Amino acid sequence: MNSSYSYIRKNIRLECSHKVYFTKESFSTKNDTLAEILQPHREGIKTKALVFVDEGIIDGNPNLLEHIASYFRSRDDRINLVCSPQFIQGGEPAKNDWSLVEKIWELLNRYSMCRHSYVIVIGGGAALDLVGFAASTAHRGVRLVRFPTTTLSQGDGGVGVKNGVNYFGKKNWIGTFSVPEAVVNDFNFLLGLPHSQKRAGYVEAIKVALIRDRSFFEFIEENAENLSSFNENLLEQVIKKSAALHLDHIASSGDPFEKGSARPLDFGHWVAHKLEQISDFKIGHGEAVAIGLAVDLTYSALVGLVKAKTTERILCLLEALGFPLYHDLLNEISANGNRVILEGLEEFREHLGGELTITLIQGIGEGIEVHAMDRKIILDAVRDLNNRHISLRNA
Ligand SMILES: NC(=O)c1ccc[n+]([C@@H]2O[C@H](COP(=O)([O-])OP(=O)(O)OC[C@H]3O[C@@H](n4cnc5c(N)ncnc54)[C@H](O)[C@@H]3O)[C@@H](O)[C@H]2O)c1
Ligand SMILES: [Zn+2]
Incomplete structure (x- = not known):
């Protein structure tokens, strides 16, 4: 390639x-x-x-x-x-x-x-x-x-x-x-990777499919069962396509070295980076991105950017592949009484430089940039994911 x-x-x-x-x-x-x-x-x-x-x-x-x-x-x-x-x-x-x-x-x-x-x-x-x-x-x-x-x-x-x-x-x-x-x-x-790490590559594949390629998302969805048992041939196909889409983004975005503020490949990553950091890196990157995507997708449905059933479809796929979509650290409170996770937004802006730019989606394969997120609605999304986690545990 x-x-x-x-x-x-x-x-x-x-x-x-x-x-x-x-x-x-x-x-x-x-x-x-x-x-x-x-x-x-x-x-x-x-x-x-x-x-x-x-x-x-x-x-x-x-x-x-x-x-x-x-x-x-x-x-x-x-x-x-x-x-x-x-x-x-x-x-x-x-x-x-x-x-x-x-x-x-x-x-x-x-x-x-x-x-x-x-x-x-x-x-x-x-x-x-x-x-x-x-x-x-x-x-x-x-x-x-x-x-x-x-x-x-x-x-x-x-x-x-x-x-x-x-x-x-x-x-x-x-x-x-x-x-x-x-x-x-x-x-x-x-071949020798533990399952949790084999799974990690799937989440970045889903992320890039969500912002760029609906048919790739559907491919992962159709093959979810075999992917969840790590069928070697399917796993290789997913990794190859994911690599191709990431490379294509770098080559065609016009901003390979990220001089602007937009970072579409970092969909779901503002939460993920913060979760990795506050867990002392005990939460792996893939695991953290799955939770980050879940927060951003639930948020997008709450603000009406994406249909609730689209968010549900994506969350179900992540779960079918074995990703937990909630972690108690999402509710961690800092010394000054704020939700620590929200600090991730400002740190993300600082890391990008310039204006806050977060990629969300308005449909599968259709990334969109927003420049503000409502903190109260982010916390509502976290609450919804917590409730979902509790009902799954009790089911
Ligand atoms: N540079 C970038 O653009 C970019 C993008 C995404 C992620 N990252 C970074 O990548 C890191 C996460 O990388 P990762 O998920 O590849 O895991 P990792 O590098 O953190 O490795 C996790 C563990 O797996 C072990 N390991 C690696 N390959 C193995 C194999 N084949 N068999 C058995 N064990 C193996 C490692 O020794 C380590 O103990 C994070 O620091 C993240 O920030 C960088
Ligand atoms: Zn990543």
Whole structure:
């Protein structure tokens, strides 16, 4: 899946080439995908590569290091793997520890990695965000090849242009926009994921379908039962389409680096980011986005933006796929007596810059931007979701 797009900023046209590959067994010596990406910048020299591996993926892929070693050995006439793969912590803690950024920089410096060298990162979205940030700031940008290993990162974040770490207790407060050299989605990495994480990719697929593609939503709906039992073929189709829609949005929106205030792909995310933060990241991103979508959809029905039966249809799909749509933290009260979740709105505006812009929908496949949300009606939506949760529990 290759996408080229141009971007005009202050009368300068920038051309971006964005490559996303889908493959299996990417470190089998017979698979040329990575080797073809790692082109030297001029004839006759070896390409330098440094690999980072999310330590969380090793249990499910016990032979990975061996495969990486034999892959690079079989191509050592033209690629110089500067050291054995380096483990990095996986999950949100990776983004909460600034010293990890410095450790990555230290390795890049130790092995004299330059802008023509390649940093390869294999892992979940958090590991990609961390290593991507360090690579994009070293020498103002060392080439990055991402291997996302979760459904969420293969279908959403991993194919995007953002990197970042958390700071001041806020998500992605420090970060960069930079187009990766390539993204390799190897479906075999998904096989060992726990169910909760396999499910997480579905929510970003539903989100992007809701704002852009009604027929994709219907496809997920028709196949909900098999998707809920993680049918491999269907899961791969959903991730592939989700990645394509995310990439297409970046390429066609005219604002790949989010200079404006609109962030359609962040539908449901203002609540999600706040929930992740106040739960100390115990609520995962996918789980939080499902609740965020439920709040925004219930709100949209209450203000008459979308039909109540459309909201109901979407909430039923999320539930059929196994997502809880309420969490007690939605009702958490801050020290000054306010509902903590509402602070998420202001933090979202600040993160975007400029005017508050929230994407909601007016129908399936029809995103719409609003610039204000009524706080009392948001709380009514939370109350309705709490009641729904109680009746489901008692049913
Ligand atoms: N850059 C972006 O545009 C963007 C977009 C969406 C989300 N994100 C970020 O991505 C992060 C969430 O990423 P995620 O959902 O991929 O999970 P994650 O990176 O938080 O990983 C969760 C856990 O799964 C483990 N893991 C990863 N791959 C595995 C595999 N194949 N088998 C077994 N375990 C595995 C990790 O080690 C970790 O313990 C959040 O920090 C979110 O903010 C970034
Ligand atoms: Zn997301």
